[in-house]
Amino acid sequence: MAISHRKVNKLIRITDTQGNPIKNSRIKVQQKNHKFLFGCGAFDFIPYVMNGDEEHKQITESWLEIFNYGTLPFYWGRYEPVEGQPNKDALMKTAEYLKSKGVTVKGHPLCWHTACADWLMKYDNETIMQKQLERIDREVKGFKGVIDMWDVINEVVIMPIFDKYDNAITRICKEKGRVGLIKEVFERAHADNPDAVLLLNDFNTSINYEILIDGCLNAGVPISAIGIQSHQHQGYWGKEKLEEVLERFSHFGLPIHFTENTLISGDIMPPHIVDLNDWQVDEWPSTPEGEERQAREIEEMYRTLFEHPLVEAITTWDYRDGAWLKAPSGYIRLDNSKKPSFEMLKKLVKQEWWTDTAVTTDENGCAAVEAFKGNYTISCGEDSVDARLVDDEEITVVLG
Incomplete structure (x- = not known):
């Protein structure tokens, strides 16, 4: 049966500390805990x-x-x-x-x-x-x-x-x-x-x-x-x-x-x-x-x-x-x-029931991800940040 209600479909916007989009970059989305x-x-x-x-x-x-x-x-x-x-x-x-x-x-x-x-x-x-x-x-x-x-x-x-x-x-x-x-x-x-x-x-x-x-x-x-x-x-x-x-x-x-x-x-x-x-x-x-x-x-x-x-x-x-x-x-x-x-x-x-994936940002620094609801580490290269993914609303993640 469907377990879609256990997941989010999330648009993640990745920027640097100056607010500039991080374009065309490989982003890791790694689950740390379940909701x-x-x-x-x-x-x-x-x-x-x-x-x-x-x-x-x-x-x-x-x-x-x-x-x-x-x-x-x-x-x-x-x-x-x-x-x-x-x-x-x-x-x-x-x-x-x-x-x-x-x-x-x-x-x-x-x-x-x-x-x-x-x-x-x-x-x-x-x-x-x-x-x-x-x-x-x-x-x-x-x-x-x-x-x-x-x-x-x-x-x-x-x-x-x-x-x-x-x-x-x-x-x-x-x-x-x-x-x-x-x-x-x-x-x-x-x-x-x-x-x-x-x-x-x-x-x-x-x-x-x-x-x-x-x-x-x-x-x-x-x-x-x-x-x-x-x-x-x-x-x-x-x-x-x-x-x-x-x-x-x-x-x-x-x-x-x-x-x-x-x-x-x-x-x-x-x-x-x-x-x-x-x-x-x-x-x-x-x-x-x-x-x-x-x-x-x-x-x-x-x-x-x-x-x-x-x-x-x-x-x-x-x-x-x-x-x-x-x-x-x-x-x-x-x-x-x-x-x-x-x-x-x-x-x-x-x-x-676990998400450990990688996505690539577009020209606007955005990437879509389907993930089980929970706590995550989102990273690009050596930079990472913790995030909680529990709903479908777009989020902005600042790396750097």
């Missing part, structure tokens, strides 16, 4: 940035060969296990490092009933809500300029009826209702950083999520993008389901992010498991045939999503095997060797 967000969980960067160990250095270097978008963990119970003592330093240093590498960073999540802070339980609901809003203030303001994208609230469809264990966020969601809670946390995050990209995120892709989004939009909730999780431990959704989900959630006209994607390169989890967390195994090996299957399925999924005009981001959840539930769901194996899925996706992102 599209090719993402992956970036948790492995934390031990590398903080400790500099060699194993995680190897992991992060191969990660950066493909991805330009990373998710960092802000699970409240782990980020602030003791009230008033958040682990800001590690997350800030890691986010700054990722940003220095041209990576867009997202924080995940600001509000969630799972992995919540146990110390919240000693408070009444009004105080819990106040502390939740203060937490949003602290993170969104404190990381502004480094992290400007957040999963504001996670898995709200199940939140008020979640019954695995008592927790503070389910309590306030029961009291305020789903839309009521979502509205408060989104409005606070938006006030703290009006330019931030704010996501509602869920694994539930049924009509219940559609109804929830509709209710939120009718209530004026400032949702920037719809987050859709696709943990496919029990088998690949397939192109038909992907297109069906895309069609239903496109009706809102909002950008769509596939926020947490996993595809398995070993045995598939049995279909009778309702909660994926209930599947506990001693080991879950990757297999050669499973790796070939994983690569094929990921390729079809990425092509399907990249073709859809509302999809702006795809995030693989696990970069290395064994990260969650010991599943072989990564792009690299436990020994850090690259799987077929790694090579396949790198070829898509950095070759097939």
